[in-house]
Amino acid sequence: MKVLGIDSATPIASVAILDSDTGRVLAAEQSDAAGHRADLLVTIDAACKAAKLAPTAIEAVAIGAGPGSFTGLRIGMATAKGIAFAAGRPLWAVSSLAALAQGQPDAAGLIVAVLDARRGEIYAGAYRRSGATIVPVGDERVFAPAELASFVAAQRAADEPITYVGDADYPELAALPGVWHVTPTGESVARLALAGSHVNVLVGGAPSYIRPSEAEIRYPDGVPGALRKR
Template structure:
C-alpha cells in the first residue's frame, strides 16, 4: 500500500510518499510562501521524481488539525480534491499526533505545542509505552503557563513551532525535566503523518471525505469577530 501525505498545519509545508517498507520520498519547506501556491507544485514534483502518478497511490492523508486555520483548509481542499477526483481513500491525521510520533522511544511525556497566538498553544500529551504509541489526553488550546504548571514534576519532550517561542520559559520553569526535539523532528513532517495514516489504512480506519472537518479546537479570529459584532448589534 502507498500513501500520499500532505502537511500544511503551520508555517512549514510538506508532502511525502510512503509505503509499508519505507519513505519513498519527501519534500519539506519552511519558508515564507503561501501554502496555496506551493502545495500542488510540491506534489507534482514529488510524483515526477518517483516516476509515478496519482493512480499509483492507494490513499491520500492530510493534516487534520489543530493548527493554522488557513493552512488546514488549503491542505484539506487539496487532499479532498485529489481523493475525490481519483477515487482514493482519505485519512486525516492530527499534526500533534505526527510530531509526537516522530519522538520515538522518548522515556517520558511528549508534548507537541503549536502557536495559537497570545501565548496560547495547541497541544496534547503522548507517551511510548512498551513500544506502543499512546495519546493520553484530549487536544487542547491553553495558555503556555497553564500547560507548564500541569507538567511540573514530569520529564517532558517538547516539539513544535511554539517550542521556539517559549523555550526560555519552559527551561526556567521545568529546568532539568525539559527536553527539546532536534531540528529534524521539531516541525510536523508529512512522512510521520503518512506513517500514522498507513497504520489506519491497514485497519480500514478511514475518514469520510464528504463530512470530515478539521480539528479547530477554538473559533477562528474571523468567527470571533463576527460573534462580537453580532452581540454588539443586539445590545
C-alpha cells in the same frame, strides 16, 4: 500501499510518499508557503516525480488535520480531498500534534507536542508510545505558555520521563528539554494514519481548529450587525 502524507498546519508544508509494504519513504518534500494552495500542489507534484510515481499510483491520502494555521489547514484539507476524490482513493485524517509526537520514535514516557497558536497561546497535546504508533493522553488544548506545566502535571505519571517536541518561540518554553524548532512531517502523518483505524473522511472531513477563529470571536452570531441590516 503507496500513501501520500500531507501536513500544512504550520508555515512549513510537508509532503511525503510512504510505501507501507516496505516501510520506506519514497520521497519527501517541503515548502515554506503553506498559505498558498498552488505551492502545496507543486510540492506534491515534486514528491510524485521524485518517487517516480504518477498521481494515480497513490493508493491513499493522509492529511494532518490540525490544530494549526487556519488558512494552512483549510488549504491542506481541500487539496487532500481533491487528490483523493480525483483518484478514487480514501482520505485519512490525523492530528498534526500527534504527528509531531509520532516523529519521535525513541522517546520514552510522556511526549508533549507543542505548536504556536499565535495570540500569545500554544496548542499542546500529550501522548505515549504504543508499539509503532502513539496514543493520546487526554485532550489536545490551547492555552497560554505559562499553563503548560500544569497541563503536563495532570497527564504525567509519577517520575515519568518527558520529551517536548514542537515549534513555539516563547520564553516559558526555552528551558524545557526536548526537540524544538521542528514541525509535523508528511512522513509522520502517513505512518500515524497507517497505524490508525483507516476511517475515510473524504465526505465530511474537516480541520481541527480547537479554538474559534477571530471572526467567530468578534461575531458570535455569525454575521456582523452592519451586514444584517442591509
